[in-house]
Amino acid sequence: MRKPRILLADDHRMVAEGLRGLLEPGYQLVEIVEDGRALLEAANRLMPDVVVADVSMPLLNGIEAVRQLKKNNPSIAVVFLTMHLDVAYAASALEAGAAGYVLKHSAPSELLTAIACALKGQTYITPMLVGELLSYQRNRPQGETEGGLARLTARQREVLQLIAEGRSVKEAAAVLGISTRTVEFHKYSMMEALGLKSSAELMRFAVEHGIK
Incomplete structure (x- = not known):
């Protein structure tokens, strides 16, 4: 029987290599990438069953990358594996289309459970955040999603991340393949x-909204 195919996106190579040993007995690890733009390229090229991604990655953060991924490839399931014990990040991850949100210091079995749920079309949120997430979503003003971020286009959020990383206008233009005037x-x-x-x-x- 064919093993489900997983694309792993994490800019900490040691973490990614550690996850290889956890995942490979039950899954085919098709590639490991280290930034959000590489995630999009690899997902479009390899069409994995599941993407396991960090939230904080260079060039394009995980949540923005997944938001763009799900527009073109809604069938690819996504599980976030992150250090961020923050209900706002979890809410943003779900709004972007993720099927799972797991913490890096959770038991390894929790990631495997989240992936299994994602493959069945179910959602898994780490138990440490479930109650807080329900309360957060219940008490948030109707129609509000990500505050000011919702007023920005996808391209603007890409520019914002590169600026937040300390890149110059010229460097941001080179990464995005646009002119410096357009970045400005x-x-x-x-x-x-x-x-x-x-x-x-x-x-x-950018810092207050976790754009980094």
């Missing part, structure tokens, strides 16, 4: 949309 346009469009008056305020917004 997105930067100031974001400031206008968010009501921010300086680059420092934009950086602070």
